[in-house]
Amino acid sequence: MTGRTGKVWSVRWRKLDTLQQRFEDSQIGQVAISGLVIAVVLIGAVWNFPASEIQRTLVPILRPVAFGTGLEQGWGVFTPEPQSTLDTIEVRVAMTDGQTRVWIIREDATGIDFVAYRWRKLKDNVLRDKEVRRLIAHWVMRKTTKPTEHAANVEIILRSEKLPPPGNRGPGETTVKTLYNENLATGQ
Structure with a gap:
């Protein structure tokens, strides 16, 4: 001034x-x-x-x-919150010939950070949203079958393994929960 x-x-x-x-x-x-x-x-x-x-x-x-x-x-x-469970999402496609094909999303997916991040987000969305479950189930079914093959059933399973506290060894308690199940023969 x-x-x-x-x-x-x-x-x-x-x-x-x-x-x-x-x-x-x-x-x-x-x-x-x-x-x-x-x-x-x-x-x-x-x-x-x-x-x-x-x-x-x-x-x-x-x-x-x-x-x-x-x-x-x-x-x-x-502050980091230590992970207490290891979640694995399995998409099981049962074929009409008796074979079962399994596609897995593991929480401990390693690799390039943005790729691992996208897999974690996909897993989180599968856990939260029923419509995403249906879409993923059908996407995996298309990816795991050939045009000449037919799927009889598609199922999404959540396998959660409780991780032992630091310093302890051995597998933790495992729980299995079906998140989605569709019988393709009956459409249910």
Whole structure:
């Protein structure tokens, strides 16, 4: 800014700068700033503690300050949640000649990240959406049969294996659930 208004603002900023510097250099200012930093770190830490007696005790005490300042946000979304099950989706196509063809989506599919990501998304959609199950079943049926062959039944199975805790070895408990079953001879 130019002219008289510019000079007024310049003088005000210099006064604020010196006032801020005097406050920061004073013992009261240093105690106040240190207390503020400690409070912010304490609230952030308590809000992100795992569920415990300490958290249950401190949250009610710190809640008014945390909500008033917006410090109550949890950062748990950024911590990895260890996988507890290994899910495998099998699409089984039973042929009219008695053969069974199996097509598998494994959760631990490795390879290029965007490819593995797409397989995981496909698996998630198969688990959530009945229409996707039907579409995938028919797609797999088309991919696994030749034009001269006929499928009698198509079935989607979810096989979930509970993973043992870290340090333990051996297979975990496995559950099997039928997600989709269509008898192609009867259309049911």
